[in-house]
Amino acid sequence: MDKLAEYKKRYAEAMNASRSRRDFLLADIMTDMEREFRIPFLRDRAEKEVAPDVLRLYRLISDSRSI
Secondary structure, eight states, X not given: OOHHHHHHHHHHHHHTSOXXXXXXXXXXXXXXXXXXXXXXXXXXXXXXXXXXXXXXXXXXXXXXXXX
């Protein structure tokens, strides 16, 4: 299984977790993705340096958090 597929699986599992645990799991996934894919903090740099499919998943995870 490729890395992005693993993150998609973790995302699906996190979304099935209880609401109180979900945000922690999603934050962990985001942190791991930032390290794995070297996602920069600045949006314009991220759009230039990160593969679009990776960035799409990262933003989906970010938008799924209730924080």
